[in-house]
Amino acid sequence: MKKVAFITGILGQDGPYLAKLLLEKDYEVYGLIRRYSNPSFENLDYLGITNQVQYVEGDMTDEGSLMNIIKSIRPQEIYNLAAQSFVGSSWDQAKLTTEINSLGVLYLLNSVKFFCPLTKFYQASTSEMFGLNNDNGYQDENTAFKPRSPYAISKLYAYWMTINFRESYNIFTSNGILFNHESPLRGIQFVTRKITDGVARIKLGLTKELRLGNLDSKRDWGFAGDYVEAMYLMLQSDKPDDYVAATGENHTVREFVEEAFKAAGMTNFNQYVKIDPRYLRPAEVFELKGKADKAKKILGWQPKVGFKELIKMMVDVDLKRLKKT
Ligand code: NAP
Numbered sequence: 001m002k003k004v005a006f007i008t009g010i011l012g013q014d015g016p017y018l019a020k021l022l023l024e025k026d027y028e029v030y031g032l033i034r035r036y037s038n039p040s041f042e043n044l045d046y047l048g049i050t051n052q053v054q055y056v057e058g059d060m061t062d063e064g065s066l067m068n069i070i071k072s073i074r075p076q077e078i079y080n081l082a083a084q085s086f087v088g089s090s091w092d093q094a095k096l097t098t099e100i101n102s103l104g105v106l107y108l109l110n111s112v113k114f115f116c117p118l119t120k121f122y123q124a125s126t127s128e129m130f131g132l133n134n135d136n137g138y139q140d141e142n143t144a145f146k147p148r149s150p151y152a153i154s155k156l157y158a159y160w161m162t163i164n165f166r167e168s169y170n171i172f173t174s175n176g177i178l179f180n181h182e183s184p185l186r187g188i189q190f191v192t193r194k195i196t197d198g199v200a201r202i203k204l205g206l207t208k209e210l211r212l213g214n215l216d217s218k219r220d221w222g223f224a225g226d227y228v229e230a231m232y233l234m235l236q237s238d239k240p241d242d243y244v245a246a247t248g249e250n251h252t253v254r255e256f257v258e259e260a261f262k263a264a265g266m267t268n269f270n271q272y273v274k275i276d277p278r279y280l281r282p283a284e285v286f287e288l289k290g291k292a293d294k295a296k297k298i299l300g301w302q303p304k305v306g307f308k309e310l311i312k313m314m315v316d317v318d319l320k321r322l323k324k325t
């Protein structure tokens with residue numbers, strides 16, 4: 001009998017990478033899609049797995065739909081990746097962000113409790129929860145949370161609810177506290193993909209400038225394909241727990257821009273980049289750098305793709321995509 005996994009957020013960045021990994025391990029993979037007139041399967045198409053996933057319709061804000069799905073497929077593993085995941089929009093859409101990212105997780109956990117309490121549950125927690133706390137120069141599982149956005153606050157509720165179901169009902173629930181991870185499948189709003197797409201457009205003469213916000217923010221950027229392995233390993237462990245996944249290295253947005261221009265064979269990036277106050281945030285998280293020693297030691301997890309390799313991969317794919325259009 002094949003193991004059954006249920007992934008929410010299947011159409012996003014991480015969902016397709018995780019689905020590919022699980023399909024390669026011979027899982028039967030179900031993915032949650034919300035009702036759309038015209039859903040985009042582009043990211044699954046990119047990985048060549050669109051027809052290997054079974055789709056179930058529901059919404060993180062609709063408890064009944066989640067209960068029905070869990071009751072009917074009774075998966076062995078649930079990976080909850082669905083979220084309003086863009087920090088920048090979370091101030092303007094705080095209620096929606098909370099309904100999806102906080103209450104949606106409660107609904108899923110309740111479904112597990114009622115219909116399949118032996119199911120293992122992964123929650124996509126985030127380094128954003130650390131917010132301003134950079135006391136040691138890094139963040140790990142022992143760092144206190146100081147969230148700075150409605151997004152981070154909504155994720156903190158989900159983090160604690162995930163732990164509460166473990167402690168109260170003995171359900172196998174684990175939080176992956178993942179630092180930023182990127183790929184050619186990254187949404188265009190996020191700074192890395194916005195930069196690699198923008199650089200590719202400039203290189204091809206399709207635009208003349210790249211408008212950005214705070215260039216001094218530092219992020220610990222890894223490759224999404226490596227991070228879905230950490231998710232998988234967390235649910236294969238003997239006991240549920242919470243783990244940081246990070247590269248341990250951080251860079252400014254400015255360094256990312258410079259490297260992306262270099263990857264496209266251009267050096268004079270200053271002439272193209274314009275600071276646009278529309279992209280500044282009401283409260284910024286200035287520096288994130290993770291220490292993933294626990295995941296390395298207990299799960300044997302290790303990120304493989306480095307900063308420059310990641311940027312080159314993203315720029316090359318964006319150049320190819322745009323040349324085709
Ligand atoms: P993403 O590309 O934004 O994907 C999120 C997915 O959630 C989308 O497919 C979206 O569906 C789905 N979704 C949103 N609202 C929903 C709703 N009401 N009902 C059902 N599905 C809904 O995010 P990602 O980068 O893959 O990240 C995956 C998860 O990890 C997220 O929870 C994110 O917050 C968390 N995380 C990400 C990072 C990172 O650096 N990428 C780091 C730490 C944590 P549609 O396609 O229909 O919009």
Ligand code: G4F
Binds near residue numbers: 127128179180213219
């Ligand atoms: O790419 P970002 O929008 O990612 P952010 O805010 O770090 O959040 C991402 O990572 C989190 C994990 O730490 C996830 F939980 C979350 O779901 C998401 O995947 O912004 C990165 C940095 C910020 O400091 C932002 O202010 O880049 C800065 N930035 C500068 N100019 C910009 C821009 N960000 C965006 N999106 N667009 C800009 O023009």
